[in-house]
Amino acid sequence: MPAPTWFASPAEASERLTGSGYLADTPTAVTTFLAGSLEKPLLLEGSAGVGKTELAKAIARSTGAELVRLQCYEGLDEARALYEWNYKKQLLRIQATDTDTRSWNETHDDIFTDEFLLSRPLLTAIRRDEPTVLLIDEVDKTDVEVEGLLLEVLSDFQVTIPELGTLAAVRRPLVVLTSNATRELSEALKRRCLYLHLDYPDAERERDIVLSQVPGLDDALARQLVETVGRLRELELKKSPSIAESVDWARTLIALEIADLDDAAVTATLGVVLKHATDVDRAVKELRLARS
Template sequence: MNSYEEVRSRLDAVDYLIDDGLAMAVFLALRLGKPLLLEGEPGVGKTAAAKALAAALDTPLIRLQCYEGLTAAEALYEWNYQRQLLAIRLAEARGTRLADADLFTAEFLQERAILRAVRHAGPRPPVLLIDEIDRADDEFEALLFEFLGEAAITVPELGTFTAERPPVVVLTSNHSRDLHDALRRRCLYHWIEFPGPARAAAIVRRAVPGAAEPLIVDTTAFVGRVRALDLDKAPGLAETIDWVSALAALGVTDLVEPLVPSTIGTIAKTPADRCAVVAALPLPGERP
């Protein structure tokens, strides 16, 4: 992509609407070949941005979902111990003995998401999504430094694999903990804000094309106000889209209709939040 305007246009073509700030961050990440770290509250579209970018570039998306206790064997590579054991038994049956060097070869190497992205041989580099990096342990971040800085992975038994064409790397974080400075230095950075009512309505309109226009405008405005309440888990765009989809499926066209309170579970995820959101619903005759 030759400009941030083209980034906006290409992502718009796959129904992902972004502002100038995110468009510039994506453009610079592509132009400079740098990983892009996207932070923001849950539900603002960080993961969707990586998916849309893969679609816009017409390239595979490789996704690594992070969690506490994630290890190199699950994220980078591991050895196929079953095949190694089988090779040993076959050698014994033939009366030969395998050396360690015979067992730790590319034949027995199992690629996980990051090494698969490094060794990708398709016509275009893939998009690698390292999702919710803040859920992983601090130690896991250190495993990524070589890859993020050099698009390379070192396998001690085989040497270093370096990407011929570095993958497009997108990391996401919900900012649940501070990330290591060394990781941040290797990435470009962008904080995704919850969109204002107009852009939120435009996004929902794309996601739920069958919903009535007044319903889209009212629900996005209402969710924007709800986010200012003291909630355990403020609803994001994903929840807003779920809510509008549910209301549209029920044929609801106005937030004062009797069915609306029973759908609040789409945007409120705890009992206390549900009570607070239901109490904030407009009364008949009020504006949402």
């Protein structure tokens, strides 16, 4: 089967991503095009909230592909990432089998089949024959051992299951890995990927994003909001406001019928964009806001 064409050009990638609600700059559009064209995994690195996960979702939306997501966390193992056997169902089958008339080899062959296989995200993405975007989210939260598993899967896009043999991808998924850069990823993993560092957009681009996501928002109010979010991100906070929280803030202002983001409005709605008491205290102090 010929390799699928995800995007015909960087310009088309930009246009289709925009149509799906993601305003991509030139480097993002170019790298996204190349990820599909070269069939290379795309590693997105940057602070939490800059739109890494959303880019993977936008690629899936704009191409009509299925999104398969592996959410990484400390302690993630092969059984949760790749596959495991449904031992309870296997045991029930063994108990229901007449073991007096069947050999163990016959029973073994009966219970180690697709019927008893619990497919996890990596195997699911590899086995799909329809266009698939595989999102490996926050890969920096996993252990080094999981990186080894990813290297094996991303190198050949095949998985060897001892009981079933080697399962190779019929149609390679477009793979997107995200990292918040909480730890350094291995050079071996990076070598297999295209790399793109995402940062918070500049004020004009964020204003465009907010206006595209929040119909009916006044342009002047959007400018006030983006300016205030920018000032908040300059502070030493535990968690800076994400782009999604900027959008939430805009929707909040519309819901409260606030037409001017003055100090009182900022103070009353800070909880939409800041999620730590210490961050709220710092913002009130640094921005010289009056306590509500």
